[in-house]
Structure formats: structure tokens, C-alpha cells
Amino acid sequence: MYARIGITTSFEEGEQRLSHAYVQAVERAGGLPVIVPMLASREGYTAFAKEIDGLVMTGGPAIVDGLIGALPSDISETDPIRLRSDRWLLDAYLAERKPMLGICYGMQMLNALAGGTIYADVQHQIEGTLVHSTKRGGVSHEIHIAPKTHLHGILERETMQANTRHIQAIARIGTGFRVAATAPDGVIEAIENEDGTVIGVQFHPERMDEMLPLFRHLVKQAEQSRLIPVESGP
16 A cells, blocks of 8 residues: 655645645655645644654745744745644654654754754854855755765765755754754755654755655655554464
């Protein structure tokens, strides 16, 4: 059976919206994409979290948990409905100890809920930072993948080009995570937990063919999470 991979969405003008690139990436990796609904109760997410085997938390607007500085005018706060839904989903899903990939906002949300902090506008808060936002003229740049990390083992590279579509950036890593990749200016580009079941990336791998192994890793781990140990008889 296919591993069921939940994919979160944006919330705009009362509608859940999702770039098809996320669905395509999960399908190409061998998983069954399942769109995560925005529910009205924590109990709903507790039930939903048990029905999926893996999770992709997609990109989005600004994170305000653990915020350092004031948000600039060219990035808005996340819609309260999405923010509530994502928090409830993560609380329920992480309690299941299943694999997850956080992308851009998704990585920042993971870090924030683990007690980490985030720069509101890293370009203007840290001297020498590259322009990381395409809206401001940012272009793809090299990332350095830390040796002996799970990300290094997945991508089998020490450096590679990555797209860049963010204004905020992680300041302090949350509890339980470590830095897995950085940009040339030191901006954190990826984090991971100790066993590699939860990985967050600042770039958008769904838009990069060479990042397909990241989705394959998620699907493989999700397939393993479906295996329920059979209790032996007396």
C-alpha cells in the first residue's frame, strides 16, 4: 500500500490553496498525497494524525512565535485560521512520532514550537546577509550541507544550489534540532532531529528535481511507520 503523506495548504480569501508542485513531488517519490483539511477542533487533528503516515508542512507567510524584531511591510502574518490549524496539527502529529518534512514556513513553525527564535527580516537585521527573497531580487545560492547529518546522507552532497524565497530566518535552534545546512552568509538553511525523522528546509525542494531524494526519504520513513509490531502470543 502507498504511504499516505499529508500536505498542508495556505489559506487565502476563505479558500485552502496548494501549489501542485507539492503534490507532484510526493507522488514522484512514491507516496499518496493527502490534502490536510483545516478543521475546527483539536480532536479532529488527533484523529487525522493517526490516518496519515508522513507529513509535509508547506511554505507560507510570516511566523510570529519567537519573533525578533518587527515584520517588514512586504511580508504579512499568517492567517489566524491557518496558524491555529497548523499548531493543532503539529501538536497531534508530532505526538505520533511519525516522519515529517517542513518547508520554509514549515521549518520555521517546527523550530518555533520547539522554543526557537526567528529574525523578522534577516537581511536588515544581520549585516552581510544575502538577499534571500525573490521579491527583493534574490537569486539561487549555494548551500553547505553539514557532514555526518541525515541531510548529507540523503542528498549525498556537501554543497548544492538552492532556491531562496524567504525574508525571515531562524535565529536560535529549537530544542531537539541541529543545523543541517547553511547558506554562505551563515543563514540556517536546514534543521533535523537526532534520528532524521523530522527535517526542515528553508528552501523549496518541491521546485527542484535534484531534491527528489528528500521526498523519497520521507516516503520511505512513512512506509516504515505503517509497520505495526505484531504482539507475540502467550
